Amino acid sequence: METGERESKNFIETIIENDIKEGRVTTIKTRFPPEPNGYLHIGHAKSIILNSGLAEEYGGKFNLRFDDTNPTKEKSEFVESIEADVKWLGANWEDRLFFASNYFDDMYKAAVRLIERGKAYVSDMSADEIREFRGTLTEPGKDDPYSKRTVEENLKLFEEMKEGKYEDGSKVLRARIDMASPNINMRDPVIYRIAHLTHQNTGDKWCIYPMYDFAHPIEDAIEGITHSICTLEFEDHRPLYDWVLIEAGFKKTAEDTPKQIEFAKLYLTNVVTGKRYIKKLVEEGIVDGWDDPRLVSIAALRRRGFTPESLRKFVELCGISKGNSSVDYAMLEYCIREDLKLKRSRIMACLNPVKVVIDNFPEDKEEELVVVNNMENDELGTHTIKFTKEIYIDRDDFMKEPPKKYFRLYPGNEVRLMQAYYVTCTSFEEDENGEVTVIHCTYDPETKGGNSPDGRKVKGTIHWVPAPYAVKATVRLYENIVNEELGVYNEDGSLNLNPNSKTVLTDCVIEPEILKAKPYDSFQFVRQGFFAVDPKDTTDNHLVFNRIVSLKSSYKLPTNK
């Protein structure tokens, strides 16, 4: 099944369709506006896929814009990684890559316009004083003593701020709105601050920088964005967004575009999402880096072997709404399995190998068998594998004393070795600890290919690797970094980490076909799950695999008896 069609549309699509129907817009324009202060994670994927998807769906345009209005937090390292991640996800901004910082001139002019219209003033109050005068949630604020400055005075002061005459924090430009507004964002918000810093894009050209609330609506207006989609916490900012556009002359009424629309963020149950938390895990060295496979940053998911298609499917499946919610991780697992199962070759690998000797198989004989890479997808072709007297199977596929309904290998039982022969376990050897060291079997030469001419059935089919040709590799197993509740830090800043979130490296053996694999290539290891070649740890002569997701398993060993 390819891109299955959704029968219901989300509320943003409804808004857009109304805007088109009622003639407010003809070509819609959306944007993804990250601040380059960290790496992108799966939550951003929702926004990227939503915004670019909407543009695509309605024949509009999608822009990538760096919202770099605060040089204290931003680095060019991050703009590079973000660009790569957005591209990898398949969002196409064509030639429309923008930087808010390139609009600083327009923003400065807009601020001057506000001052001229008496809608903004320079204040000398300190940050503490401004906070004090702002009032509280239940009490109104008090007028800024500097709010009575004349237009001329404000113009002169703001010009001097720009020229660098004042120190950081000594003056700010505030919008003149309403200190008694029940919406605290409207109590004369600061719209420009002084920061003598080298900006990642504009260098030392500016020493005053616009605040988000002032800059963002202007950025949208300049680019002709029609639908400015953001997350729920900006709902209270929407009146300010409209105020700026109207007072600075970018639009007539709040009904005109650009129009801000808010939706709920994506949370994964028990998984640490959120830039600042991931950042903390990285900085504290709890994980190896931004792309540690246990994380859900885009870089980590890519390294781990997730596909862009699987993330698109996931976002689509989760839906868009205004209710805060937390999606089951199982949903993500479903999406990646669904995407990979028809795209990837199946290969036999024993994560915890144990040797099997086929006693009645001739000592030096080798048989070449042809294996279909994916029974459901012919395009993936075939490969060959040698069958030999000594092979490895997974330790889980043998039990000395099988519990009920266990139908893999055990003394006296016959199973099928995938694509090869029926074998029957005759005996086994164990060490002093009771650990099985070698399993002895006999094979039935009549069953080559895995079918019995006499119509005899076996209940179990197990995978194997020829011992002389087994390729040694390492698999990285881990659980996601999880927390008890929504991946949130405790009040003291600590995190209740899942004890399983440790990475475990295990030696394994894989059939020789695996030697053709390159970094990021992924496979379905028969009965084990999907794995991808790690791009960082892998060397020329040793492969390291990250587990992308395990397969569903409906056989559980009985817990008691």
Added chain:
RNA sequence: UGGGCUAUCGCCAAGCGGUAAGGCACAGGACUUUGACUCCUGCAUGCACCAGUUCGAAUCUGGUUAGCCCAGCCA
């Protein structure tokens, strides 16, 4: 306790006055050279709660409760 927003199955989520879509998860069954996949079947007399309007309400009205967001010169 000022303002804004949200409340439909374990988890997402449609629904917009005409008698509860779909997906994930789960359970049972069929099939199977991966106990996978695939395929069937089941899974809210109920839509946070209480009143009211209506022939009829998850959808409208009033009230209540719960959760999320806002007092950065962050975004």
